[in-house]
Amino acid sequence: MSRIFVLFSVCTLAFLLLFQSVVVAEEFAGKPLHDKDCLKCHGVEMYSRDPLFVKSYRQLDAQVNACVKRNNIQWTEEQTEDVIDYLCDAFYGFE
Ligand code: HEC
Known part of the structure; x- marks a missing residue:
């Protein structure tokens, strides 16, 4: 009985750790891409200049996509989205 309990605890802990690292990785996935390119x-x-050109999540999406295209940056859609989310979290604060 106690052995099952230990096994259960270890599994729960492992799951929590795994889950936490996924969340953290998600949050910062866009930063290295952004900083490189x-x-x-x-x-x-640029992201806190006054007045800001970008005033909504949709505009941010459009602006980032325009900058990616204009500069011939080879990102997948997912990578572009990671960068948008990073900018949103770190600077713009849109929902
Ligand atoms: C070739 C130069 C260049 C590169 C590389 C570049 N940008 Fe820009 N970006 C600009 C310029 C110039 C502006 C200002 C445009 C304006 O004032 O209308 C700008 C503006 C922006 C804005 C709008 C800022 C605001 O007012 O809210 C965002 C967001 C942005 N860039 C994101 C990016 C992202 C993300 C990348 C990487 C994919 C990138 N830029 C790469 C030249 C560049």
């Missing part, structure tokens, strides 16, 4: 022309101060 997007800081050639402007720094991150």
Whole structure:
């Protein structure tokens, strides 16, 4: 009986750790991509300039996609989305 309990506890703990690392990886997935390809022309101060050109999540999506296309950056749709989410979390704060 106690052995099953230990096994159960270990599994739960392993699951929690795994889950946590997935969440963290998700949150920062866009940052290295962004820092590698997007800081050639402007720094991150672009994302808090006044007045901001981008005023909604949809505009941010459009702007990032435009910058990706214009600069011939080879990102998958998923990578582009990671960067949008990163900018959103770190600077813009859109829902
Ligand atoms: C070739 C130079 C260049 C590169 C590389 C570049 N950008 Fe830009 N970006 C600009 C310029 C210039 C502006 C300002 C456009 C304006 O004022 O209308 C801008 C504006 C922006 C804005 C709007 C800022 C605001 O006012 O809210 C965002 C967001 C943005 N860039 C994201 C990115 C992302 C993400 C990447 C990487 C994929 C990237 N940029 C790469 C030149 C670049």
